[in-house]
Amino acid sequence: MDSFKGQEGIQMLLxxxxxxxxxVLSARNLRTQRLKQAKExxxxxxxxxxxxxxxxxxxSLLESSGSSGSNVKRLDEETExxxxxxxxxxxxxxxxxxxxxxxxxxxxxx
Amino acid sequence: xxDSDVSKQIQQMVRFIQQEAEEKANEISVSAEEEFNIEKLQxxxxxxxxxxxxxxxxxxxxxxxxxxxxxxxxxxxxIKVLQAQDDVVNNMKDAAAKELLxxxxxxxxxxxxxxxxxxxxxxxxxxxSVLLRCREDDLQLVESVLDLAVQEYAEKANVHAPEIIVxxxxxxxxxxxxxxxxxLHCSGGVVMASxxxxxxxxxxxxxxxxxxxxxxLPEIRKQLFGGAAA
Numbered sequence: 001m002d003s004f005k006g007q008e009g010i011q012m013l014l015x016x017x018x019x020x021x022x023x024v025l026s027a028r029n030l031r032t033q034r035l036k037q038a039k040e041x042x043x044x045x046x047x048x049x050x051x052x053x054x055x056x057x058x059x060s061l062l063e064s065s066g067s068s069g070s071n072v073k074r075l076d077e078e079t080e081x082x083x084x085x086x087x088x089x090x091x092x093x094x095x096x097x098x099x100x101x102x103x104x105x106x107x108x109x110x
Numbered sequence: 111x112x113d114s115d116v117s118k119q120i121q122q123m124v125r126f127i128q129q130e131a132e133e134k135a136n137e138i139s140v141s142a143e144e145e146f147n148i149e150k151l152q153x154x155x156x157x158x159x160x161x162x163x164x165x166x167x168x169x170x171x172x173x174x175x176x177x178x179x180x181x182x183x184x185x186x187x188x189i190k191v192l193q194a195q196d197d198v199v200n201n202m203k204d205a206a207a208k209e210l211l212x213x214x215x216x217x218x219x220x221x222x223x224x225x226x227x228x229x230x231x232x233x234x235x236x237x238x239s240v241l242l243r244c245r246e247d248d249l250q251l252v253e254s255v256l257d258l259a260v261q262e263y264a265e266k267a268n269v270h271a272p273e274i275i276v277x278x279x280x281x282x283x284x285x286x287x288x289x290x291x292x293x294l295h296c297s298g299g300v301v302m303a304s305x306x307x308x309x310x311x312x313x314x315x316x317x318x319x320x321x322x323x324x325x326x327l328p329e330i331r332k333q334l335f336g337g338a339a340a
Binding site: 006009012013016017019020021023024026027028030031034035037038039041042043045046049050053054056057060061064068071072075076078079082083086087089090093094097098100101102104105106108109110 | 116183335
């Protein structure tokens, strides 16, 4: 009688022990999974960040090419103006200069 | 112990085992969460930092490229302006060169000019015997003032009258015409050389224009372009 009951009891303990191990094992597995998830989620966040940065970068590229285009135009216009002013002031004094040059050529100091 | 005591004890032990397992599982799960958060945060921060640096570098490169481009364009436009200045000034010289052709047209004035040129050349060379070359068209005018010039020189320099040999075989090239404006030409004046040909003095109108132009260039440029010309 006693030994039979004893067997039952031991069986119950063994079963409980097995279940306990299962519980702990599952918890450990979950932990491992969780760490993997950490990597995956981190990657996802990082690539989101990267595409955000890329968009900002592309936007700034567009802006700068636009502004440099207008800079070039401004520069060209300024240059044109300078050259036109040059030509104008030159034509004003051109005759004077030519006369002066001729005078020096034909006035011979002996 | 009786049966019920034994089974109670066993049940207690079973419960104890279960509780321990659940507590342990809980600990594991809590620390798993902590580790998850820490790990994820660290990974994200590291990656973000790398990404930030990468884009900073990219932006800097773009900036540098823009600056280089702008500076190149600035240079190009400066060169354009300088070139225009040069053209303007050279156009004046060309205009003067054209006017030179009229000088030899008025024979009276031109004859006097030739005489002065010959005297000046003699004074520069200070040689007792010289060669003189002129344009074929000017030969008559030159010969008509030769004696006068020689005398004037002899007086001014206080020397004996030098010997002047006019080259009648090789003449200076003729006045430029429209169809050969790039060929050698001469607008007037003379070229004189020592007898041995070693010292040559170019006193043509064209050579004089060159000298006058070059000498007055700084002044002309200042007048036209103001202070520091680019």
